[in-house]
Amino acid sequence: MHVKICGLTRTEEVNYLFDNRADFAGIVCFYEKSKRNVSIKTAKEIINKIHALNRETSHKIKSVAVTVKPEPGQINLIKEAGFDFIQIHGKVNDEIIDSCPLPVLKAFNVDDLDDYEHYLNMSNIKGFVFDAGVPGSGKIFDWNVLNNLKRDKDRLFILAGGLNEKNVREAIQFVAPDCVDVSSGVEYDEAVLTKKNIITGKDPDKVKSFIENALNI
Numbered sequence: 001m002h003v004k005i006c007g008l009t010r011t012e013e014v015n016y017l018f019d020n021r022a023d024f025a026g027i028v029c030f031y032e033k034s035k036r037n038v039s040i041k042t043a044k045e046i047i048n049k050i051h052a053l054n055r056e057t058s059h060k061i062k063s064v065a066v067t068v069k070p071e072p073g074q075i076n077l078i079k080e081a082g083f084d085f086i087q088i089h090g091k092v093n094d095e096i097i098d099s100c101p102l103p104v105l106k107a108f109n110v111d112d113l114d115d116y117e118h119y120l121n122m123s124n125i126k127g128f129v130f131d132a133g134v135p136g137s138g139k140i141f142d143w144n145v146l147n148n149l150k151r152d153k154d155r156l157f158i159l160a161g162g163l164n165e166k167n168v169r170e171a172i173q174f175v176a177p178d179c180v181d182v183s184s185g186v187e188y189d190e191a192v193l194t195k196k197n198i199i200t201g202k203d204p205d206k207v208k209s210f211i212e213n214a215l216n217i
Contacts, residue, residue: 001172002179003214004158005186005207006066007036009200014049016204017061020211025050026064030074035200040077047082064105075100087129097124105129110141116149127156129181143175165209172214186210
């Protein structure tokens with residue numbers, strides 16, 4: 001089982017992932033509607049921290065740029081920033097994926113699964129992310145909709161959408177994904193955010209509990 005912690009906004013949060021042996025770090029780029037969106041400058045700082053710790057420890061973490069309908073110029077900046085993968089939400093021209101200089105994780109919401117078969121035929125896609133109708137909302141969806149999807153053993157089948165430390169074991173048992181993906185489920189409660197005077201932020205205790213439960217430690 002792999003674990004992806006998404007929506008990192010600060011370099012200090014990288015430590016939480018290494019402390020608990022997460023596999024992927026997701027960073028939202030070029031999507032200002034998200035409160036977790038960061039500048040490409042901040043993304044580089046987070047990635048540099050990941051690279052530094054990758055060199056210092058035996059455990060390695062891959063970075064993922066989380067985007068919505070990215071343009072070619074944005075993709076080039078993401079590549080230059082040092083990302084390992086790009087996660088693409090929304091419909092884009094096939095050429096965007098075929099010509100992408102990074103391996104792609106194609107994300108689906110529950111309302112666009114009809115396009116899944118089409119993307120199965122694209123070699124540059126290395127995994128699929130299945131999210132709720134409103135990504136980042138912290139709400140789960142009916143996992144039964146994934147039952148009949150064809151799986152490819154060479155591509156990651158990633159479950160996202162409303163996961164947290166309390167439901168991640170049930171989700172794994174029901175869906176049997178290759179990887180679980182969490183963002184809001186490991187963030188500070190509103191009272192803590194207000195006290196810290198920040199809009200969003202990962203809670204190290206929740207990150208630890210989520211990963212322990214996902215790995216059944």
